[in-house]
Amino acid sequence: MHAIEELANFVAGCPSGELPSGTRERAALLVADLIAATAAGLHSNLAKSARTAAADIYGKGSAQVWLTGHSLSVAGAAMANAAAASALDIDDGHRGAAGHAGAGVIPAALAVGQAVGASDADIFDAIALGYDVALRVATSRPAASIVTYTSGRWVGYGVAAAACRLLGLNAVQIAHALAIAGAESPIIFPTGSSKYQGSAVKEAIPPAVTVGLTAAFRARAGATGPIDLLDNPDLFRRDILTGGFGDVWWLEQCYLKPYACCRYMHAAIDAIAEMRDSDKPIYSLRIEVFPQGLRLANSRTPETLEAGQYSYYFSCALAAVHGVQALQPVDPVHLSDPAVLDLASRIELEAHDDFADAFPKATPSRVYMDQGDGLKTRTVQHALGDVGNPMSRAEVMEKFRRISRGSVDIAWGGEIMTALNNLADQGFSPLFAALKDRAA
Numbered sequence: 548m549h550a551i552e553e554l555a556n557f558v559a560g561c562p563s564g565e566l567p568s569g570t571r572e573r574a575a576l577l578v579a580d581l582i583a584a585t586a587a588g589l590h591s592n593l594a595k596s597a598r599t600a601a602a603d604i605y606g607k608g609s610a611q612v613w614l615t616g617h618s619l620s621v622a623g624a625a626m627a628n629a630a631a632a633s634a635l636d637i638d639d640g641h642r643g644a645a646g647h648a649g650a651g652v653i654p655a656a657l658a659v660g661q662a663v664g665a666s667d668a669d670i671f672d673a674i675a676l677g678y679d680v681a682l683r684v685a686t687s688r689p690a691a692s693i694v695t696y697t698s699g700r701w702v703g704y705g706v707a708a709a710a711c712r713l714l715g716l717n718a719v720q721i722a723h724a725l726a727i728a729g730a731e732s733p734i735i736f737p738t739g740s741s742k743y744q745g746s747a748v749k750e751a752i753p754p755a756v757t758v759g760l761t762a763a764f765r766a767r768a769g770a771t772g773p774i775d776l777l778d779n780p781d782l783f784r785r786d787i788l789t790g791g792f793g794d795v796w797w798l799e800q801c802y803l804k805p806y807a808c809c810r811y812m813h814a815a816i817d818a819i820a821e822m823r824d825s826d827k828p829i830y831s832l833r834i835e836v837f838p839q840g841l842r843l844a845n846s847r848t849p850e851t852l853e854a855g856q857y858s859y860y861f862s863c864a865l866a867a868v869h870g871v872q873a874l875q876p877v878d879p880v881h882l883s884d885p886a887v888l889d890l891a892s893r894i895e896l897e898a899h900d901d902f903a904d905a906f907p908k909a910t911p912s913r914v915y916m917d918q919g920d921g922l923k924t925r926t927v928q929h930a931l932g933d934v935g936n937p938m939s940r941a942e943v944m945e946k947f948r949r950i951s952r953g954s955v956d957i958a959w960g961g962e963i964m965t966a967l968n969n970l971a972d973q974g975f976s977p978l979f980a981a982l983k984d985r986a987a
Contacts, residue, residue, distance in 0.1 A: 550777040551729075553789040554683070555722035558676050558708045561793065564668035566675055570796045572971050574674050579967040580639055580803050580943050581632050581653050582982070585613055586951035586963075587807065587876045588634030591852065597630030597753055610658035614954055616984040621658045622757050625706075628654035630753045635807040635876045636856040637950065641800060642933075644685030645907035646698030648705055649801065651752045652677035655706040655760055659713045660975070667974030673709040678798035680725070681705025684777065687787035690907070696839075697735040699751025703728040706759025707766075716767055726772025727762035749853055803932040805946060806874035808855070808862040811840045813930035815859065815912035816866045816874065821925050827918040829867055829890055834859060835899035835913040839906040847891045852877055864890040867916070875949045944968070959985055 566574070588594050598612060605623030612619055612627050619627065632638050633650040640647045656677055660670040685701040707728035711721040733751040762772070777783045806816055815834050840859065849855040855862060855877060864887045865873050873881060881887055902911050913926040929935040938946070944964055951960055959981075966973075966981040 549722070549774050550783065550785055550788050551725050551774045552718070552722045554680055554704075554708070554725060554777075555718045557789075557792045558680065558712055558721050559716070559718040561672065561676060561712075563672060564666075566668075566671055566796070568971075570675060570799060571671050573796075573799050574671050575967070575971040576940060576943060577639055577649050577678075577798060577801060578653055578657075578674070578970060578978075579940075579947065581649050582613065582963065582967060582978075583943070583947035583950055584635065584638040584650070585628060585632045586947070586954040587637055588631045589614055589954045591631070591634040593634040593749070593853065594627070594631035598627045601627040608662065610662050611979060611982060613982045614984060621662050622760050625654040625658040625756050625760060626753045628658070629756045633750055633752045635852065635950075636749075636809055637804050637807040637876060639801045639803050640810050641682050641686070641797070642802065642908050642910075643800070644682045644698075644701070645696045646685060646701070647750060647752065648678050648681040648685075648698070648702055648798075650750075651698070651702035651756050651759070652681060652705045652709050655756050656709040656713065657975070659710045659760070659763075661979060663713055665713050667976075669713060670975055673712040675796050675798055676712050677705040677709030678801070679705075679792075679796060680708040682797040682800075683788050684729070684783070687777075687784045688782065689784065692782050695735045696907070697733075697750050699733045699755035700735055701729075701732070701755075702752055703732040703755040703759035703762065706756050707762045710760050710763035711766070714763060714767055716763065720766045722774050723770060723772045724763045724766035726774045726776050727765060727770060728759045728772075729776045730773055731762065732758050800934055802930075802934060803938045803943065803946075805931050805938065805942075806862070806866075806871060807876040807950070808874060809843065809857050810930070811836070811843060811910050812859050812862050812912070813932070814910055814927035815863050815914055816871060817930050818912060818914035818925035818927045819863060819866050819916065820871050821927075822914070822916050822923045823867060823870070824918055824920075825870060827920070829916065829918055831893065831895075831915070831917040831922075832863070832867060832890065833895040833897075833915040834863060835897055835902070835915075837902035837905045837910060838898040840910070840912075841896070841898055845896065847894075848888060849882060852879055852882070855882060858891075859896050860891040860894050861887065863914075864888075864894060872949070875946070940968075 601623035608620035610624035
């Protein structure tokens with residue numbers, strides 16, 4: 548049996564409404580975290596352009612564009628929501644996959660679920676299965692075979708799985724949907740091949756969402772795909788792809804992000820936060836990282852928020868000068884902040900042998916800082932939000948409160964947080980109602 552067929556059998560055959568309570572709670576927390584990321588990114592140029600394009604290309608429908616008064620087709624709403632959720636790089640991720648599943652899977656599952664009138668249990672099942680499939684595919688890739696760590700290369704598999712589950716497709720149809728999604732997902736430029744890593748392309752999650760969704764609907768209509776796509780053992784490890792279905796739900800292994808920048812640099816930011824004295828100038832700052840960290844664009848003078856998200860120099864200088872709250876989220880005014888740019892120009896960044904084999908399972912950093920009272924150093928192996936250093940529900944709600952303030956007022960934000968806190972028990976209808984723009 549082909550690996551894709553095994554994945555399809557798992558998606559089709561998983562009992563309905565029988566997720567463990569802890570898994571359902573974790574899925575609800577990931578939804579809450581993603582809505583926070585969406586609120587933060589809602590007014591970014593990346594998100595606004597995606598909403599305009601989605602309306603022009605995909606047209607109106609019954610699926611909600613969150614925090615707006617608009618509803619679009621399934622593909623349009625899911626693409627627009629995915630763009631906002633991933634715009635500021637503060638959405639959930641997974642170490643083994645080295646990328647982000649939630650910004651693709653959750654918008655797709657909620658859009659399809661809303662359009663077809665799915666039950667709460669069915670939507671939770673679809674989210675869990677979508678994460679499982681996407682993260683299995685991404686994590687099963689041997690490091691030597693990977694030409695890009697961009698999430699859009701693999702998140703379409705999870706989107707297709709979630710959509711197929713909600714559409715009630717059988718295992719044969721699901722196998723072809725996964726194959727189509729995998730074959731047609733964005734190739735993405737290889738890591739390090741362009742200095743414009745901070746462009747609106749970013750992780751290419753929104754186009755992967757549309758690919759995954761159309762794959763599901765096309766398979767329902769009879770389309771077929773290359774179902775041997777995941778069978779090459781040099782490209783995908785079969786034991787990770789198809790081993791232990793349901794033993795552990797992969798979404799429970801995801802990390803959350805307190806800072807609006809690439810996860811690579813979060814450990815360095817945590818170290819800076821531990822050592823920083825806000826009343827003293829910074830004379831020197833040296834950061835030791837794993838080799839992959841040097842493959843980011845790492846502009847010392849980024850011109851866009853997206854470019855800043857992929858720069859150790861900028862993001863770490865911002866945290867050092869203004870504190871971590873300046874990354875929750877990042878105000879574009881800091882792109883021309885003289886104090887930040889001065890420090891960014893002086894930071895030393897190098898790979899260290901201690902971290903040579905860390906990535907992608909870990910993204911550690913060691914930071915040396917001199918503020919005039921002797922050289923201080925900190926090593927952080929597990930950044931805040933990692934499975935080994937998790938954020939609590941209260942911290943996720945506080946994250947929502949902080950980073951949503953540019954999109955929702957206090958009263959509206961309170962309604963959304965109530966719906967998110969009760970999501971596991973009361974379901975999605977209160978959340979859909981809360982996410983509708985009060986001005987609409």
